[in-house]
Structure formats: structure tokens, C-alpha cells
Amino acid sequence: MSATEAARGDRIAKWLSRAGVASRRDAERLLADGAIRLNGKTVTHPATFIGSGDVVQVNGKVVDQPDRTRVWRYHKPEGLVTTHKDPEGRSTVFDKLRHQLPRVISVGRLDLTSEGLLLLTNDGGLARHLELPSTGWLRRYRVRVFGVPNPAALNALSRGVTVGGVRYGPIEAAIDARTGDNTWLAVSLREGRNREIRRVMDHLGLSVSRLIRVAYGPFQLGLLERGGIEEIPPRVLRQQLPAEAGAPPPLSRHRR
Structure with missing residues (x-):
């Protein structure tokens, strides 16, 4: 500008x-x-x-003057869709938080059965910026699958993979723990396309039974309880956004 x-x-x-x-x-x-x-x-x-x-x-x-840029951490439970209006009439994240927050949008999405960290903001420009793969923010997940993964097949995901004609970028995946017939994986990626992890795991013959996002860029799920919402302090935003995103949009300010 x-x-x-x-x-x-x-x-x-x-x-x-x-x-x-x-x-x-x-x-x-x-x-x-x-x-x-x-x-x-x-x-x-x-x-x-x-x-x-x-x-x-x-x-x-x-229309009221825009507020300063604000960002919240939300521990999304399963059973909610990340959309403002669902044509199937399912419960949405925004319905759940309607009385707790101003009008916000999500930074990326988590599907109906996925859980964990969802960033919410009142700044649409910031949300779009943080969703871009070029911003370079890493999204980290804990993923429970049924079966025993092949370590070599998991390692190969770091070179990207094509599933159903769709090319997915590099994915880092490693075995974290095993419990009976289930295996917990630590998965990291930068694109986060719709149902990407589930589709890639299905491509490897693994069925995802639980998917929890534990981090989005520098922001962590931590000990935030399920369904909990917590605003990220402005000081933390000033510290984290420029350093992680290269040249993100400047934080908006109150207009008087």
C-alpha cells in the first residue's frame, strides 16, 4: 500500500x-x-x-468501525462443523460460541469428527494470510489409526503423495505410541487441505479413528480444556505474528 x-x-x-x-x-x-x-x-x-x-x-x-485484531484459541470438540451455515443443519462452532465472542472466522478448518486447536479471529485478512501454505506455518496433529503403519511408507510422505489425482505436499509422520491394534502418529504438514490426513492415511491402508490438532504455527493447544476458549494477548500476537509469518498484515487498530 x-x-x-x-x-x-x-x-x-x-x-x-x-x-x-x-x-x-x-x-x-x-x-x-x-x-x-x-x-x-x-x-x-x-x-x-x-x-x-x-x-x-x-x-x-x-456498520460499526472495525475492532482491533483479536485472535482466540479454541479447543474444538468433535461433533461441530467449522462453518457459519451448515446446509445439513448440524451444530457449528460459531453457533456454539455465538454468545461468547464477537463475529469471528476460523483460521483453517477442522471437520466434524476432528478435534483440537482452532484459531479464531475477527480479522479476515489475517485469517487468509495465516492459511496460505506460503506463510509456512506448521500444523501439528496427533492421529490415532487402526493397524500398524509401515515406517517406510510414512517416511515416504515427506516427499509428497498423490491420492485420487490430488497432489499433497510434504507430510512428516512418525509412530508415537501403540495400544493394542491402534497406533498413535505424530503428523505435521503445512497445507492442510480438506480431509487431507484422513485421505492420505486411507491411501496407506490405515483408518483414522481420532484426529487432534495440537498446534498451528507458534500457538499450542496445551492444557486448554475441551470446548474451552481463550484470547491470545495482544503482546503475544505482536511477538509471534511478524517473526513466524515473514511479513504478515499489520495488526489492525481501533478507529475513533
């Missing part, structure tokens, strides 16, 4: 994303539909900047 743009504020799509109204892509659709007004006038061009004191309306409703 140029110095001139910085002085003028955020582009309207980014501003609406930070305010929790819509993703940037959806905001651009709202612009095209004429649903957005700035200081009483309809705006349609994405190169519209929002400054301090401007009044933005979406479908006639005034």
Missing part, C-alpha cells in the same frame, strides 16, 4: 472484511449490487477508501 493509500484508510472491501461483514470477494459483489453506501451515497468501485469518521451502510444498516 502506498503512503497516499495509507493516509486515506483501508479499501472498502478490506474494511468490510475487518468489520466482520463479508469476505473481500463477497464485499465486491455487494458493491456491484449497489448494496453499499458511504456517507449516504451509493458506492460501486472497489478502489473506495474508508477513513476515520466515515459512515458505511450495507443494505441500509450502519
Whole structure:
């Protein structure tokens, strides 16, 4: 962003994303539909900047100024889907936390039967940045599978693997413990595609019976109880985000 743009504020799509109204892509659709007004006038061009004191309306409703960037650690239990609206009517993470948090989005997802650390934030731009494989954040899991894995097959995953025509990036997987017919694996990856671990393990002839995310980048599940939610202090965000992400978006601040 140029110095001139910085002085003028955020582009309207980014501003609406930070305010929790819509993703940037959806905001651009709202612009095209004429649903957005700035200081009483309809705006349609994405190169519209929002400054301090401007009044933005979406479908006639005034949008509150974006809050500072906030991030929470959530210990997601199984049985919840990570989506705002589920067409099948299943319980969602956001329904569960509706009365505890402002409007937030997830950094990545955990599917219905997966558990563990889910990062939640009110900053859509930050969420997208942290999800990118190019950001380089490692996601670590404990995975229980039925059967005894072949160590050589696990080691080969570090070179990437193609399953069903889909190419998955390098995965680090090692045997952690064995209990009867079950084996616990320590699994690490950087992409985190939909059901990636389950599909790769099935490709190796292993059935996943439990999947727990224990870390996302520098943030750990730790001793956070199942269903527990805890905000990451701003000081910790300032320490961790720049160092881990290279050049992440700057933390948003209150506008007065």
C-alpha cells in the first residue's frame, strides 16, 4: 500500500472484511449490487477508501468501525462443523460460541469428527494470510489409526503423495505410541487441505479413528480444556505474528 493509500484508510472491501461483514470477494459483489453506501451515497468501485469518521451502510444498516485484531484459541470438540451455515443443519462452532465472542472466522478448518486447536479471529485478512501454505506455518496433529503403519511408507510422505489425482505436499509422520491394534502418529504438514490426513492415511491402508490438532504455527493447544476458549494477548500476537509469518498484515487498530 502506498503512503497516499495509507493516509486515506483501508479499501472498502478490506474494511468490510475487518468489520466482520463479508469476505473481500463477497464485499465486491455487494458493491456491484449497489448494496453499499458511504456517507449516504451509493458506492460501486472497489478502489473506495474508508477513513476515520466515515459512515458505511450495507443494505441500509450502519456498520460499526472495525475492532482491533483479536485472535482466540479454541479447543474444538468433535461433533461441530467449522462453518457459519451448515446446509445439513448440524451444530457449528460459531453457533456454539455465538454468545461468547464477537463475529469471528476460523483460521483453517477442522471437520466434524476432528478435534483440537482452532484459531479464531475477527480479522479476515489475517485469517487468509495465516492459511496460505506460503506463510509456512506448521500444523501439528496427533492421529490415532487402526493397524500398524509401515515406517517406510510414512517416511515416504515427506516427499509428497498423490491420492485420487490430488497432489499433497510434504507430510512428516512418525509412530508415537501403540495400544493394542491402534497406533498413535505424530503428523505435521503445512497445507492442510480438506480431509487431507484422513485421505492420505486411507491411501496407506490405515483408518483414522481420532484426529487432534495440537498446534498451528507458534500457538499450542496445551492444557486448554475441551470446548474451552481463550484470547491470545495482544503482546503475544505482536511477538509471534511478524517473526513466524515473514511479513504478515499489520495488526489492525481501533478507529475513533
